[in-house]
Amino acid sequence: MLTAAFGEKLKSIYARWAAYIDAAARFLAALFFFFSVYRATGFWGMITPPVLIVAAVITACAGTVTVCVTGCALIIAEAFFLSPFAGAFAACELLLLYILFLRLVPEDLAAFLLMAPAFSVGAPAVVPTVCGLRRGCASAFAAASGTAVYYLLKAFDQAVPEIQEAGKNDYAAVLRALSEHALGQEAFAACLITAAAVCGVYILRRCRFRYSFEIAAAAGGAIWFLLFAAAGRLFGVAFDLPRTAVGGAVSSVAGLLIQLLFLRIDYSRTRSLRFEDDDYYYYVKAVPKMTAFSGNLPQAEFPVFDEINEEGGKGGLGSGGNAEGAGTGHTPVHPEINQAELEKRLEDSLRNL
Amino acid sequence: MSGKISPLRLKEMICLAEFEQGGGKRAIRICQYGRSGYIALRMIISFFFAAAAAALLVFLAASRDLDGFLLMIQNADPKRLLSAAAVFFVLAAAAYLTVTYMKADAEYRKAEKQVRIYEERIQMLLRFPDAEDPSRR
Numbered sequence: 489m490l491t492a493a494f495g496e497k498l499k500s501i502y503a504r505w506a507a508y509i510d511a512a513a514r515f516l517a518a519l520f521f522f523f524s525v526y527r528a529t530g531f532w533g534m535i536t537p538p539v540l541i542v543a544a545v546i547t548a549c550a551g552t553v554t555v556c557v558t559g560c561a562l563i564i565a566e567a568f569f570l571s572p573f574a575g576a577f578a579a580c581e582l583l584l585l586y587i588l589f590l591r592l593v594p595e596d597l598a599a600f601l602l603m604a605p606a607f608s609v610g611a612p613a614v615v616p617t618v619c620g621l622r623r624g625c626a627s628a629f630a631a632a633s634g635t636a637v638y639y640l641l642k643a644f645d646q647a648v649p650e651i652q653e654a655g656k657n658d659y660a661a662v663l664r665a666l667s668e669h670a671l672g673q674e675a676f677a678a679c680l681i682t683a684a685a686v687c688g689v690y691i692l693r694r695c696r697f698r699y700s701f702e703i704a705a706a707a708g709g710a711i712w713f714l715l716f717a718a719a720g721r722l723f724g725v726a727f728d729l730p731r732t733a734v735g736g737a738v739s740s741v742a743g744l745l746i747q748l749l750f751l752r753i754d755y756s757r758t759r760s761l762r763f764e765d766d767d768y769y770y771y772v773k774a775v776p777k778m779t780a781f782s783g784n785l786p787q788a789e790f791p792v793f794d795e796i797n798e799e800g801g802k803g804g805l806g807s808g809g810n811a812e813g814a815g816t817g818h819t820p821v822h823p824e825i826n827q828a829e830l831e832k833r834l835e836d837s838l839r840n841l
Numbered sequence: 842m843s844g845k846i847s848p849l850r851l852k853e854m855i856c857l858a859e860f861e862q863g864g865g866k867r868a869i870r871i872c873q874y875g876r877s878g879y880i881a882l883r884m885i886i887s888f889f890f891a892a893a894a895a896a897l898l899v900f901l902a903a904s905r906d907l908d909g910f911l912l913m914i915q916n917a918d919p920k921r922l923l924s925a926a927a928v929f930f931v932l933a934a935a936a937y938l939t940v941t942y943m944k945a946d947a948e949y950r951k952a953e954k955q956v957r958i959y960e961e962r963i964q965m966l967l968r969f970p971d972a973e974d975p976s977r978r
Contacts, residue, residue: 577901577904580897580900580901581901583893583897584894584897584898584901587890587891587893587894587897588894588937591890592940592941592944659907660906660907660908663904663905663907664904664905664906664907666904667901667904667905668905671901671904671905
């Protein structure tokens, strides 16, 4: 109950200060992303931490797309100072990622931004787990693109000695060095694993069995670790498995925390219901979401579809409200709706807009 | 007419205005087109993106051994090379346009639903009485 109350409190705080919280979250995402780029590259002397902080503040105010565009421009500029051909390579890869993936999922750009910083701090599985729990399978595109960007940044770091040895104007050597690291088997496997982890968590969350939310939250890290271990054997790549295991454990903890705060379900009040309309019988299993206000409601207050049908006549879903609504512990629908109820209904429907 | 507006009505007007200016802006723009017109427009744009993506894909794939790739092109039979390029492009574009079609269709359906609810709310707002409007009592 305490976590449910805390979750409700967080939601109410967010509802009140949404604009500021969103801007602050964008600022942090931008800052982490820019510093990941700076740490991996640092070829352009003009880019210093104060410049990055100012850039993060400005872009956070402008929006997530601006943060992404600025971050990608920063990568290209840094690569250009390493070698003009490295800049061209980075531009081509980022443009390809945009066309193939990011253009299709503009609403999941946060996953793209946070993937590289998550790899840097050693907990990359957190992003796919959160994507699977809170978003859909489509966010796998954004998360996989973020992984590709991390490997691009890593490639700059690894390719510097080769490029310096060959000379920065030797286009063949520069491109070979970068493509071996940025488009190698390790990068390819990591992108696939990221996408698979998002889809795995999402599929588990959508399963109908009991405690599927909890299992999905905890399984994110396990899926991540197992896939990396399997890919290491399959592709013959030496992944850092102890680090991956620690990252997986951290992501499982993060997933469970999110589940406890925002996705709590009260299985003890599960009801199997039956109702009908002219054409069909409906067999519905209603599992109520646990909120701070519904946790202590007695069983008798829970609405039953058959009763609703008797009151409101034969009408199916339309007359009785949907199963989810029935499960939240609200009072049954009455023909006469008072002002407060009408206001609440209006707010609910407007929120759905 | 009384000067007072019901707080509920005001709240709803603010919510609708927020929808118009925020998340709903795009949905309203999408619904200005018919379904097939919107999907066709998205697919035409995506065709050019697919062409660019195919070129970038070839460049990145060849970047590991760019000299070898250029030499291979120089020595290859132009007819076979062109037909291979055409087959690759057609397959890549078909895959990309299929995804675009699905995405545009889903987008249009979602926007249509949102705009329908929005219009219903506007109708409801017009019918909703002001708080202290004696003419409505």
